[in-house]
Amino acid sequence: MTSQITTPRPRQDASRTPPSRKRQGKWWLPKPLLALPAWAWLLIFFVAPVGQVLWFSFGYKPGIFGTHANDVLSFDRYAEALSPTFFLTFQNTLWVGIAGTLICLIIAFPVAYWMALKAPLSRRGLLIALVMVPYWANFLVRTIGWQVILAPEGWLSHLLQGLGLTNEPLEILYTRTAVLIGVVYNYLPLMILPLFVAFDRVELPLREASKDLGANRWSTLTQVTIPLAKPGIIVGCLLVFIPLMGDYITATVLGGARGNMIGQLVASQFQTAQNWALGSAMAVLLMLIILLTVAVAALIVWVASRPFAWRRRLVIGEDS
Amino acid sequence: MTSTAPSPTVPDRVDEPLGTVVLDGVSKWFGDQLAVDSLDLRVEPGEFLSLLGPSGCGKTTTLRMLAGFEHPDEGGIRISGNSVLGLPPYRRDVNTVFQAFALFPHLSVAENVGYGLVQKRVAKSEIRDRVVEALDLVQMRRFADRKPTMLSGGQQQRVALARAIINRPSVLLLDEPLGALDRQLREEMQVELKLLQSRLGMTFVFVTHDQEEALSMSDRVAVMREGRLEQLADAHTVYGEPASAYVAGFIGRQNFFEGTADAVGALVTAHGTVRGREAVPTGTTAKAAIRPEDVTVEAAASGPSGGEENAVHGRLAGVSHLGDTLQYLVELGDGFTLLCRRPRPGAPALEPGDAVRASWHASSVLLFHT
Ligand SMILES: Nc1ncnc2c1ncn2[C@@H]1O[C@H](COP(=O)(O)OP(=O)(O)OP(=O)(O)O)[C@@H](O)[C@H]1O
Numbered sequence: 200m201t202s203q204i205t206t207p208r209p210r211q212d213a214s215r216t217p218p219s220r221k222r223q224g225k226w227w228l229p230k231p232l233l234a235l236p237a238w239a240w241l242l243i244f245f246v247a248p249v250g251q252v253l254w255f256s257f258g259y260k261p262g263i264f265g266t267h268a269n270d271v272l273s274f275d276r277y278a279e280a281l282s283p284t285f286f287l288t289f290q291n292t293l294w295v296g297i298a299g300t301l302i303c304l305i306i307a308f309p310v311a312y313w314m315a316l317k318a319p320l321s322r323r324g325l326l327i328a329l330v331m332v333p334y335w336a337n338f339l340v341r342t343i344g345w346q347v348i349l350a351p352e353g354w355l356s357h358l359l360q361g362l363g364l365t366n367e368p369l370e371i372l373y374t375r376t377a378v379l380i381g382v383v384y385n386y387l388p389l390m391i392l393p394l395f396v397a398f399d400r401v402e403l404p405l406r407e408a409s410k411d412l413g414a415n416r417w418s419t420l421t422q423v424t425i426p427l428a429k430p431g432i433i434v435g436c437l438l439v440f441i442p443l444m445g446d447y448i449t450a451t452v453l454g455g456a457r458g459n460m461i462g463q464l465v466a467s468q469f470q471t472a473q474n475w476a477l478g479s480a481m482a483v484l485l486m487l488i489i490l491l492t493v494a495v496a497a498l499i500v501w502v503a504s505r506p507f508a509w510r511r512r513l514v515i516g517e518d519s
Numbered sequence: 520m521t522s523t524a525p526s527p528t529v530p531d532r533v534d535e536p537l538g539t540v541v542l543d544g545v546s547k548w549f550g551d552q553l554a555v556d557s558l559d560l561r562v563e564p565g566e567f568l569s570l571l572g573p574s575g576c577g578k579t580t581t582l583r584m585l586a587g588f589e590h591p592d593e594g595g596i597r598i599s600g601n602s603v604l605g606l607p608p609y610r611r612d613v614n615t616v617f618q619a620f621a622l623f624p625h626l627s628v629a630e631n632v633g634y635g636l637v638q639k640r641v642a643k644s645e646i647r648d649r650v651v652e653a654l655d656l657v658q659m660r661r662f663a664d665r666k667p668t669m670l671s672g673g674q675q676q677r678v679a680l681a682r683a684i685i686n687r688p689s690v691l692l693l694d695e696p697l698g699a700l701d702r703q704l705r706e707e708m709q710v711e712l713k714l715l716q717s718r719l720g721m722t723f724v725f726v727t728h729d730q731e732e733a734l735s736m737s738d739r740v741a742v743m744r745e746g747r748l749e750q751l752a753d754a755h756t757v758y759g760e761p762a763s764a765y766v767a768g769f770i771g772r773q774n775f776f777e778g779t780a781d782a783v784g785a786l787v788t789a790h791g792t793v794r795g796r797e798a799v800p801t802g803t804t805a806k807a808a809i810r811p812e813d814v815t816v817e818a819a820a821s822g823p824s825g826g827e828e829n830a831v832h833g834r835l836a837g838v839s840h841l842g843d844t845l846q847y848l849v850e851l852g853d854g855f856t857l858l859c860r861r862p863r864p865g866a867p868a869l870e871p872g873d874a875v876r877a878s879w880h881a882s883s884v885l886l887f888h889t
């Protein structure tokens with residue numbers, strides 16, 4: 200028998216470098232080009248119209264028959280837009296936007312939680328369908344439905360009087376409350392669905408591990424379920440808040456003069472007054488307000504959660 | 520589905536030492552399926568007990584009842600002498616290492632490990648010290664500030680282990696904790712886990728469907744079948760003296776012969792006469808089991824001679840290398856194949872196709888009534 204000693208091969212050759220990225224894939228297209236359809240979509244349906252609105256907002260209404268002109272540029276339309284009526288309507292819109300989003304969140308949270316984590320698996324399809332059912336009807340028709348229900352002579356009013364809960368006919372149609380009811384009803388599914396998906400993705404073993412380690416239901420909810428569902432909660436709030444702020448159908452049908460929203464002001468400038476320049480300025484202001492509100496809300500949530508985050512944080516660092 | 524109240528025969532408190540686990544006639548139904556069937560089991564403090572059985576035999580369900588995620592329909596469960604019926608998981612002095620690890624993706628390794636202490640409202644400086652200690656124990660200190668998604672399977676496994684022992688539970692439950700690891704890592708972790716257990720002195724209830732793993736690590740093995748306990752004994756007994764043909768077949772490989780006992784108590788089978796240590800009552804049917812390592816093969820000098828006991832003749836169908844042993848497949852006709860394993864040094868040099876004789880000692884024959 201020959202004794203043979205095998206010399207180990209050098210484990211790493213210093214001259215070797217990672218293969219160049221170009222040769223790795225079979226794509227000869229630069230990767231960003233793959234996003235071309237998305238870029239095109241964004242450009243055509245977002246950047247271009249917003250740019251146009253922005254452009255119009257610096258112009259003026261040239262005469263009784265013209266809608267816009269841009270030969271003289273100024274910020275005058277903004278000064279014009281920031282009228283007392285605008286501020287009043289703005290306050291109203293913000294109130295409805297924030298209250299509506301919060302109410303949607305408060306209602307959707309337990310519903311989505313139950314649907315995703317407690318309801319029998321076999322019923323899920325049915326539950327999601329039920330959430331979506333109102334969407335089968337036209338937005339306007341649904342909203343007019345509430346007009347019928349909330350009318351002083353409507354069945355809700357009669358029912359409440361019949362039950363003796365109130366003596367007078369219901370007086371909430373054409374108020375902010377009616378608008379609030381309308382928007383919560385209209386936007387609730389947009390909150391429930393992302394929350395449902397978010398909760399659904401918090402796997403059962405994770406919640407079980409939490410309880411196993413001594414966390415009760417509440418601690419598991421706040422320390423595992425909600426942190427993991429956070430992206431979905433944020434998406435839900437944005438999905439409700441942003442279109443709600445610009446909504447003018449609900450406010451027109453249910454709000455009347457007392458439940459005015461900025462969306463209505465913008466629409467009336469474009470449609471009734473035919474002043475596209477002023478309407479555009481208002482639309483730009485609305486967008487800025489939405490961005491600002493979202494930023495402020497994010498800041499508030501961030502600041503409020505800092506103490507908790509600091510308390511939870513545990514950094515060990517390198518060996519000492 | 521029946522959901523009976525805690526059975527009145529089970530007292531709330533029994534004088535048993537810390538770390539004792541007692542299952543007392545525990546049954547669990549899922550719909551009309553009986554997942555665990557009147558299971559009686561007693562795990563001693565500091566013991567390493569494995570629940571072993573094929574898929575679907577109720578191992579996980581048993582473990583989940585100990586952890587508090589499922590509640591028994593019948594019977595009682597005591598941990599350290601206290602009845603845990605109706606007690607939620609977060610109030611039980613047990614912790615679990617989950618099969619898929621179930622590490623919290625939003626927390627770092629250190630925060631995962633410290634989770635249990637945060638729940639107990641332990642002071643932050645103490646949490647830090649104990650987390651470092653637990654991470655050192657599983658050699659994961661270096662990865663303390665990483666997110667678990669950035670770890671390999673074996674590393675995640677260690678973190679899950681550290682997280683489960685940090686509360687110093689009196690009982691640790693492990694549900695196939697090594698199932699996701701490759702073979703080599705698995706064998707390493709088996710050794711580490713066993714060392715850790717003896718160092719901590721904790722009671723381990725370990726679920727596996729891998730018999731080698733169960734035999735190599737456990738003080739005692741509980742072999743389960745369709746929700747029932749088939750045998751509860753140490754590895755040596757389970758291997759050497761299986762309580763049933765089922766256990767014999769499940770633990771290691773077996774050659775089974777079925778037949779009827781003759782006048783002297785030997786089993787007459789289709790392939791020859793098998794005689795064990797004890798006589799089988801004449802006329803009854805029985806199953807004989809012989810382990811492959813107890814069978815010797817040799818080139819057949821002559822054809823089968825009538826009346827020979829504990830020996831069969833056949834043709835060698837194949838030889839395979841199992842590392843330190845060689846495995847011979849001997850075809851006996853009718854598609855019956857006999858397995859034989861011999862240690863590599865001194866293993867007979869035979870070629871497939873050779874006529875061979877396989878034989879064994881009566882002392883290595885296990886007999887089971889059918
Ligand atoms: N939540 C459940 N609902 C309905 N049936 C279940 C449930 N959990 C388990 N079962 C059934 O109970 C039986 C025992 O399941 P269990 O999970 O305890 O098996 P196991 O021994 O852990 O198997 P494996 O080795 O595959 O993990 C199986 O037949 C299974 O189908």
Ligand SMILES: [Mg+2]
Nearest residue numbers: 578579580694
């Ligand atoms: Mg299992």
